[in-house]
Amino acid sequence: MKAPIQPPKWAARLLHWFCAPHLVNELEGDLLELFAQRVRAYGIREARRRYVRDVVSLMQPFAMKEKREKYPQPALIQPAMIRNHFKIAFRNLAKHKMFSIINVLGLSAGMTACFLIALYVHFELTYDTFNQKADRIYRVAADIKTSSETLRYAISPWAMASNMQNDFPEVEAFVRVQKEETLIRKGDLKFIEENTVLADSTLFRVFDLKLLKGNPKTALVAPLSLVLTETAARKYFADADPVGQTLMLGDPSEPAQVTGVMQDPPANSQIKGDIFVSMSTYTAHQDKNIEREWGSFGAIAYVLLKPGTVATAMERKFPAFVQNHAGKMMAEQQMQISLSLEPLRDIYLHSTRPADESGNVDNLYIFSAVAFFIMVIACINFVNLTTARSVERAREVGMRKAVGAPKSALARQFITESALMCMIAFVLSMAIAAALLPFFNALAGKQVSKGIIHELPFVAMGLVIAALVGTTAGIYPAFVLSSFEPVKVLKGRFTTSIKGVMLRKGLVTVQFAISIVMIIATIVVYTQLDFMRSHELGFTKDQMLVVQAGTGRDRDAFKASILNFAGVRSAAASAAVPGSWTPQAYSKVENISGEMQAGNLDVYRVDFDFIRQYGLKVVAGRAFSKAYSTDSTQSLMINEATAKVLGYRSAGEAVGKKFEQWGRKGVIIGVVGDFHFKSLQENIKPLTFRITDFWNGNLLSVKIDGGDVKQTVSAIENQWKQANPDKPFIYYFLDEFYDRQYRADERFEALFLNFAALAIFISCLGLLGLASYSTIQRTKEIGVRKVMGASAASIVGLLSKDFLQLVGIAFVIAAPLSWFAMHRWLEGFAYKTDIRAWIFVAAGLLSTFVALATISFQSIRAALMNPVKSLRSE
């Protein structure tokens, strides 16, 4: 077979690959001509060989270079051109003030919201991370299992600390903290310090709390030592040096020495307080046996593990450790203690154990989503408004193209414009955010930020994001605008494409769908909160004043002294009131099968008047009564929930059954109807009542007349001051106190309401822009219609119809989504309202109304315009 008389294909391909296009033709011609001649002269093999050699020899710079353009390409970035872009951009902003304001306002509103939410989310996510050793710090939490339930505590047995330090070489340091309310006096100054913290001397070794004055190693060693935060130091000593000074601590008070001043702990620290008291004050001074108690729980314990320790491996040794030290006690008490380690950084957001403050990951997700959607709405606005203006810009684009602007230069121009707009919006939003921060802190109930100066990294990040948003949001309009054909545009036969209109309508629909979801969510949250506030609680909480009145005989005397006041109806003492914390007592109660069922039950220690005053219904048996001498030591009352736990079918069956609890033995004398002593988020738990001991029951509930509340309160206050000149008068109203449990939810509602309003506001801005655009488009049509006899009302209707359709579609999308989301949210409540149809109707009507109002700005003006004006020019 003879090879075809052809040069090697690969060499030809090589030539085409490297050779500049304007040369390849003639060079290949030469090559082919020589090849043909050489085939004749030397034969095919030699010709092919020479061909390859020639191709290779042609791989030289001259052959690869592109031909120079006839007209030199201008540099990509030219100062003059950029200056021109900015000039045109500013002129455009100034010329269309309305559009510019709407656009910038919408964008900056969105940015502000995002910025604030980002601050909040960051604040929550960085809880406790200021501790450099945070990854080695764990909280030792205890679960207590009894025959009836498992209690999950954040606190741990008092005896655990010293034993754990001795038994585990992995432990580098161990610290216990316990928050308390303490009376502090200095001369005439007296305060109940709500944020006093008992802490071991190792506090400063485990946590990165900075001691400004004093020795961190010894400051909290001796009993009756105090470390003040800067704020507390200023409060008590103004500018004087507090170290070495004395404060009167507790009630009855003892002198305690200030040994140090520390920097205020960060707002997002679990270890928070104003005054830190040495733990030894309690363990080595007030209750010397407590360190040996395995059955007493208190104080939250944190361990700092040595580097390289595996927490799970250490946890595996805990059962043996507990059994070794507390085995006997647990067997006697029929309970089982198990310990676990919780990483410090996960506690705030993820731990479900009771805590003074805890975050909610779900809320963070919700807020992040809200921020994201608000930004989406704002961006959609931006895109919509910019493309909508394309008609006006069309001639400019046409001229620029005719003069020779390439598409890329035009796209650059429009992106510059949108970036500029974003920058203006960014500056504006930072100013707004700075002004809003104090309000936002109040709304969130936390010092999320001290001021915008402290958030420079965030501002910088915001700037980057703003630039990014400006560019991306500018891309679509830029390409739409720059793709206009100059011939068509300049002839004046310009119509926007159907596709563009559809896209804009789709975007508006999305905006409104998001807004409607937010409206519905806000209404549902509101109705749920309203439901909780007005729900029948099973006790009287109105006009109930709660006074911290001390214990024992002092309190009884005070109670007697105010009973004959004009506005006071009755008074009752107790250790807990609805909505407050209740202790749990290890109790044994006879159940339906006659066994002594053990469990930890909530305890109300009350006096003889409590049941009556709170309007609690006694459904079986009788209430406590002074007529029975045994009531103060051998009687117990329970609620219906307890009777149910014990297996009794009716409340009456429980009366007369035996109980043992906290050193008392006797019988159940009565059953109280269930009432909500905790928030409605929880189901009603078993509860027991017993008569107060002389050392507790410091809350005096005073039922007062509705008439002159102020005067009654001040009369009581005067009486208190007379009787107790050295103690502050502390009181609150029960209804406010009880509703405080819903504060987190109320905050959630307030935040949601604000952001929903913002979302609607931005959506409306978008709608306004779009409506004004479309009315301008239809000016002539409206003129013709009016000439033919259309009424103003029919024209308004015509213009509104299109947009109302969009709102309708948005509603259809939003309703099921929001139903689903809010249904999930409500599942977190034990007692919840239904999602009723009226909520959707209301949301639909509201959004329709807002949309109509927005459109009417433009449509009414258009409808009233004189047709002569709109038709004259052509």
Add this chain to the structure above:
Amino acid sequence: MKGTYLGEFEEVVLLAVAILAGDAYGASITNEIEQQMGRSVNLGAVHAALHRLEEKGLLSSRLGGATAERGGRSKRFFTVTMAGTKALDNIREIRNRMWNAIPKPA
């Protein structure tokens, strides 16, 4: 003057263009040089020289007709410019002068 300096191979190519007078293009020049000098020449070397000479202004070019042998691809014809003729004359004169300067054997 750097611009007018001619390398040896450039000189040969320039001469070949002058010889071919009006029918000078890549392939024909290559053949001409091979015949005149009796050695094979790479097309790449020829074109590189042509390119340089054109840049120096000693040659000018125009695109011209195609043949079937070339697969229909056009030729680029080269002609010697005035400057090119002058450069050749110049070289020849220098050479002549140098030849003349060689002392004749007595």
